[in-house]
Amino acid sequence: MQVIPLRRPWTWAASVLVVLIAAGVAWSVATNPAFGWPVVAEYLFHEQILAGLIRTLELTVTAMLLGLVLGTALAIMRLSDNKLLSTLSWLYIWFFRSVPVLVQLIFWYNFGALYAHITLAIPWGPVLYSASTNSVITPLTAALAGLGLAQAAYTAEVIRAGILSVPSGQTRAAKALGMGPATIFIRIVFPQAMRVIIPPVGNEVISMVKGTSLVSVIAMADLLYTAQLIYARTYETIPLLIVASLWYLAVVSILSIAQHALERHYGRGA
Amino acid sequence: MTEPMVRIRGLRKSFGTKEVLCGIDMDVQAGSVMCIIGPSGSGKSTLLSCINHLERIDGGRMWVGGELVGYRERAGKLYELPERKVAKMRARIGMVFQQFNLFPHMTALQNIIEAPIRVKRQPPAEARAKAMVLLERVGLADRAAAFPSQLSGGQQQRVAIARALAMEPQLMLFDEPTSALDPELVGEVLAVMRDLAATGMTMMVVTHELSFAREVGDDLVFMADGLIMERGSPRTVLANPREPRTREFLSRVL
Ligand SMILES: Nc1ncnc2c1ncn2[C@@H]1O[C@H](COP(=O)(O)OP(=O)(O)OP(=O)(O)O)[C@@H](O)[C@H]1O
Numbered sequence: 001m002q003v004i005p006l007r008r009p010w011t012w013a014a015s016v017l018v019v020l021i022a023a024g025v026a027w028s029v030a031t032n033p034a035f036g037w038p039v040v041a042e043y044l045f046h047e048q049i050l051a052g053l054i055r056t057l058e059l060t061v062t063a064m065l066l067g068l069v070l071g072t073a074l075a076i077m078r079l080s081d082n083k084l085l086s087t088l089s090w091l092y093i094w095f096f097r098s099v100p101v102l103v104q105l106i107f108w109y110n111f112g113a114l115y116a117h118i119t120l121a122i123p124w125g126p127v128l129y130s131a132s133t134n135s136v137i138t139p140l141t142a143a144l145a146g147l148g149l150a151q152a153a154y155t156a157e158v159i160r161a162g163i164l165s166v167p168s169g170q171t172r173a174a175k176a177l178g179m180g181p182a183t184i185f186i187r188i189v190f191p192q193a194m195r196v197i198i199p200p201v202g203n204e205v206i207s208m209v210k211g212t213s214l215v216s217v218i219a220m221a222d223l224l225y226t227a228q229l230i231y232a233r234t235y236e237t238i239p240l241l242i243v244a245s246l247w248y249l250a251v252v253s254i255l256s257i258a259q260h261a262l263e264r265h266y267g268r269g270a
Numbered sequence: 271m272t273e274p275m276v277r278i279r280g281l282r283k284s285f286g287t288k289e290v291l292c293g294i295d296m297d298v299q300a301g302s303v304m305c306i307i308g309p310s311g312s313g314k315s316t317l318l319s320c321i322n323h324l325e326r327i328d329g330g331r332m333w334v335g336g337e338l339v340g341y342r343e344r345a346g347k348l349y350e351l352p353e354r355k356v357a358k359m360r361a362r363i364g365m366v367f368q369q370f371n372l373f374p375h376m377t378a379l380q381n382i383i384e385a386p387i388r389v390k391r392q393p394p395a396e397a398r399a400k401a402m403v404l405l406e407r408v409g410l411a412d413r414a415a416a417f418p419s420q421l422s423g424g425q426q427q428r429v430a431i432a433r434a435l436a437m438e439p440q441l442m443l444f445d446e447p448t449s450a451l452d453p454e455l456v457g458e459v460l461a462v463m464r465d466l467a468a469t470g471m472t473m474m475v476v477t478h479e480l481s482f483a484r485e486v487g488d489d490l491v492f493m494a495d496g497l498i499m500e501r502g503s504p505r506t507v508l509a510n511p512r513e514p515r516t517r518e519f520l521s522r523v524l
């Protein structure tokens with residue numbers, strides 16, 4: 001017998017309409033000289049823009065890595081039976097989620113004004129290490145500290161929720177097989193927690209790509225700030241913002257594909 | 271008599287202020303099958319969890335294979351062992367759960383080889399070969415690559431039994447292994463357990479399957495309110511229960 005799926009004529013009609021509208025918008029954008037497409041083409045691979053793009057990527061990757069590693073540690077501490085560890089983790093998360101990232105960035109940037117020297121020493125004993133703060137905390141390290149330490153606080157909560165989503169029977173079964181706490185976490189709990197962790201962390205990575213533009217307050221030129229610097233000089237505001245947006249679209253597209261691949265990897269067996 | 275595989279003396283366990291095990295004494299001889307029956311909440315699962323120290327105990331002592339479980343005795347005091355030592359002891363005790371608790375992100379084969387590789391440091395090729403023999407034994411050689419979500423409850427439980435056996439345990443604990451199964455799937459799991467008993471494995475089985483207890487069990491205890499109310503050979507206890515509590519329970523289960 002032939003099986004005929006339900007026909008959906010209105011979906012077809014609506015699709016055609018959407019395509020027509022989209023084509024119209026694209027045509028109007030492409031032919032409107034005010035968008036300055038020649039300028040967009042000129043700046044899209046401009047070396048200043050590319051430098052800004054690289055800075056954005058560099059900050060996103062390092063700050064996110066810092067956030068993930070520290071966030072995982074914080075989540076494990078928060079869930080620990082050890083009262084000291086869980087309280088410390090709670091305090092960290094409370095503090096770094098409360099103070100605006102902008103303030104944290106400016107604070108780290110001006111750390112040299114608060115403490116001129118960073119010294120590592122044994123109390124009443126020899127000095128192991130000493131340096132002027134400004135040589136340790138460059139604008140780059142200030143940016144990484146500001147973005148990464150705050151990110152860790154958010155990531156910690158996401159990872160904690162992920163860990164809690166794994167049924168306790170999994171840990172019991174793993175324990176009963178003689179696995180130690182580290183093996184249980186790495187092999188059993190974490191891979192299952194990842195299913196819950198990846199979508200929100202994917203969101204946070206994408207926010208971070210754009211959120212790195214905050215570092216312009218400490219005179220670091222990321223992608224968006226570079227575009228702003230250029231149009232402040234040339235007054236080609238819209239074309240340069242389009243240049244920045246095209247790059248953001250490209251980066252976020254690649255990240256979305258990566259997220260999809262990760263979700264498939266950790267979703268196996270579901 | 272030789273040293274029993276499991277020796278339990280005066281075991282006590284509370285959750286908060288509620289005493290769940292109120293002084294349990296029990297011996298399980300090597301190579302024998304001990305069946306445990308009793309109403310819900312009588313402490314059967316808790317008893318099994320204490321034997322491999324998934325739960326801390328509040329009193330008494332237990333030995334498995336002559337070794338004190340979870341603690342070290344010195345100068346009349348018990349000191350809890352570090353997690354690493356406890357894990358070592360758990361590796362020699364297999365456990366099968368009512369809800370299977372297979373690792374959902376691993377295939378049947380991966381579920382079985384995980385602990386031998388990570389805990390016993392078996393070479394992966396050797397672990398895989400042994401796992402295939404076990405899968406054969408539980409009748410699932412053709413499902414090695416299946417994820418738990420692709421298996422029926424009975425198949426999942428048989429993989430769970432193979433997973434526990436892969437550690438070559440000296441004792442197997444079963445906590446209502448067939449209670450979560452559809453009736454038509456109970457038989458295949460009990461058949462695997464029956465074969466296992468025939469190989470001389472020491473087993474402690476919490477179950478409501480009285481015919482299994484009668485045919486496979488060497489000893490049977492009836493628990494209620496955290497105490498052992500009655501014990502004996504399964505045939506005797508099931509046919510002629512002495513205690514009124516046992517009689518009442520059996521009349522409800524049968
Ligand atoms: N983790 C826990 N925290 C608090 N109370 C618990 C915990 N585990 C078990 N209990 C309580 O201990 C008592 C005994 O539980 P246990 O699971 O050992 O009973 P059982 O004989 O296995 O029952 P069932 O046949 O329903 O599985 C119950 O009253 C239960 O509510």
Ligand SMILES: [Mg+2]
Nearest residue numbers: 314315316445
């Ligand atoms: Mg139970």
